[in-house]
Amino acid sequence: MTDATHPVTQSALEAFAREYLDNLGATIREDGNRWQVRLPSHVDVGFTDSHEFDMALDSEQEGSEEPVHLLTPESGFTQQLLDEAAATAPVGHLALTEAVTDGAYRYPSWIRESDVSVDEAAFSPYYDRTAVCVFVRIDVETVSEYQTQFLEAVTVDVESTEQLPNVTELLVTEFFTPGSEWPAEAVEVGDDGGEMTPTEKLNSAITAAQKVAVEGVEEEISEVRQSASRAAESEFEEYRQLQEQQINELQDDISSLSTRLEKLSTKVDGAESPKQRVEALEKRKELKTEKQDLEDELKDILQEKSRGYTQRKCEIDRRHAIKVSTRPKTFTIVRYERGEITLNVARTGQRTSVRAPYAVGVGVTDDVQCENCQKTLSSENPIRVVSGEICCQSC
């Protein structure tokens, strides 16, 4: 997965708007910080009512007499424009062929880390495979922090749901390089007579990608979790202190009520008239009830305390729990070729060749064993050429 979030700078925004309007067939007359835009009459857009409008690139232009749309990172117009564009074409397709990678091969680590040099490489395609590159939006929410958002790009093979990080990298660069154009190549899909990828398979591949995307932001989520936990802890501590205070207050109140009750008992005993005695008795009853209530309350709190306020702690923790949700925003169907790569390698004048399963844009797809000792080749166990034969470091 690749982090695809990107700060919304003014220049990024302008580059996007220029290209987007251009795709819509608009003409733009740029005059310093002001653009005069004219959309073709057949184009209907939601971000503006008129086919001719002005756009200002800084807020200073906003106050002018003529109505103007403000294209700045935080403006409402920008939000509208992006919202509309973000929903326009969420599904795309492309083919990853040698033409796209421009004949540049990705050598495996057991070549890169070895002493041999590659004289020549040739790829023989055997069959096509389909992958999806999914842009997944991840929202991380908790009560104590602002919502955190991420956009992760993940590519998985539709059949095997195996991750293809190199393809993601290639695509992300492609997507976000302004003005770059993917080499046009017909991709046969659906109506064109090609095979549609079954939707169930797409569904499970995309879901797999969503799961992988979360792994990509694990560290960030862990940071949020730590701080949410600290917030929960301090809330609990506050509660605990409040209860301690409450206990003290209740104990004080109870003790003061006891004193008053004692005094009242004396008053009852020494009452000068029956009326006074009745009044004192009534008051005593009232205070006794009050004292009993407070004692009950204290008992409850003390009980809760002896259990470590677990119920409250659970409630607080639950409230501070982190909610991570993922939503696939776009996906691109990627047709890529799998086959075999033949690498002609050389070392101090000795030449030989080695073959490995390979896919365009992906690189070597499977483990390769040393022909001599059958050990798996890796960056730690790179190949060697001895007497014109391939062997490995372990041989």
Add this chain to the structure above:
Amino acid sequence: MEEQDLVDIEVTHDDPDNLVDSYSSGIADFPFHRQTVVANRLLAGQPDTELRSLSRVDEEEVKLLEHQVDAAHRALFEMDGKALLADEVGLGKTIEVGMILKEMHYRETDGSVLILTPAQLAKQWQGELREKFGLEFVCNYDDEFRGFDAHDRIIASIDTAKSERHRPTVLAREWDVLVMDEAHYVKNEETDRYDLIEQLTYDYAFFLTATPIQNELTDLYNIVTLLRPGLFGSRDTFHQYFIDSSQDTLVNQNELQRRLGQVMIRNRREDTDIDFTDRIIETRTFEPSTGEKDLYDAVTEYVRGAYSQDSGQKLVLMLLQKEVVSSPAALEGTIRKQLDEQHELTHRDELETILDKIDAIESVTKQDRLFDIVEEARNHVEMGRVIVFTQFRATQRQVLDGLDEQGYTTHAFHGGHSSQEKEEIVDRFREEGGVLVSTDAMNEGRNLQFCNIMVNYDLPWNPMKVEQRIGRIHRIGQKREVYVFNMGLKGTIEEYVLDRLYHKIDLFQQTVGELSTILTRMEDSGQSFEDEIFERLVNADSEVDLENDFDSMAIDLGQQQELSQKVKAFNNGVFESFDLGTDDD
């Protein structure tokens, strides 16, 4: 935090059904799809007008104030990273730049940074950026400094940068960020300094000054033009448009302010909510013992005599004159060194007599009187925290020994400690309280606001140093009144410096930083404060002479002060109601 103490995480994955449905209903052309992906990316991104490193600033080290955060934000996002930070003195312009640099570091837009400062402030900048923002810079005074092409983050004195030796390498680089402290140093377009800045290549620049206009409006033109060439047009246009030459007054002030608003940020003290606590100064002068008086007279006489014969020895002689009022221990070290190092010393006898006089001193008056102050503090102040400043290590040792004997908790701080050790010492002082005896090595951006009593055991002859000492405790964040005790021996140079000069310019009550403007003016006219004092001391024929000399120096200082106040008033006039806050809504 342990795993079991962490709150739960609940992960939900939205069903991709809707998205897959759009696949079934048709696939858009790639350029449109690409636009959709980009739009999603922009929607997920935060608007890039936030100080994203803000949460990474250690609040223990620096308490950011609203106007500072606001200034950093505006400089970065509204002024495209080219700004003149012209807050009034004492409002924390260094903090604003620290915040800016921190943010740029966070965004990785600070590949190479050059900070140019007046020589005496370079180390202080280095300390502050390190302590407060965790930013490491190499200073041209560091041993590891290998030239302007050898490091990516450099703090240097502007004069070193413009020197013949370094100028070519400074100019050969393309700097990402240039910071220029005391930008009024480049107010004059005919100087080498101006020329250097004009020729430097950089992407972002932040200039700092409290007085963008030192003498005339052209100063402002020059500084701003370095930052934003063309903002004011040509020099002539600027003059014609903004200055009424017949009256020499300002015209079109609103337009001037509007244009300045694109590049300059000026916060004024009254607009911020900073509340500086009171500073209470108590100067205690003591009658020296007969032995001390004897020693002082002998040293002064020796210094005068030796200087009249060989003015090349000035530095050593000046040192002796300072040490004699600091402590006999400090003096003894230098005298012995002189005797050991120079066998053919012409004044051997005099120096040996001085040593005898040092030996004759039984108790050190200042040391005894210091106990009164720390004892008062122990009884009245939280954890009895007091900072005692001295210029000399030998005095520091003597003071520490004395305090230890009396059973006080003590801490020593000097330039010999590593930064890690310095940090630990300050931490211990905070936790254990007691007395911190420090040399002037403390002047490195350290926050000691948890202490509010300081003692000037001896006095530097450079008012900036005195102010820097006070500034360690009397700064933004200090919540209590600050007590400054000055100790001096009667009838000595110390008394003159204290009474005639420092009190005359009201040094101890100057608003933080205001002094630097006065001194910059003095230094501009080629005078060094320390030299002035020394010359007056050695050249006076009599005590009356000496008094008169110091009085006249005080008058000079007073004039500089008046001038600096006028400049301040003029600046305020130009920038009156300089409200540059732009409202986002």
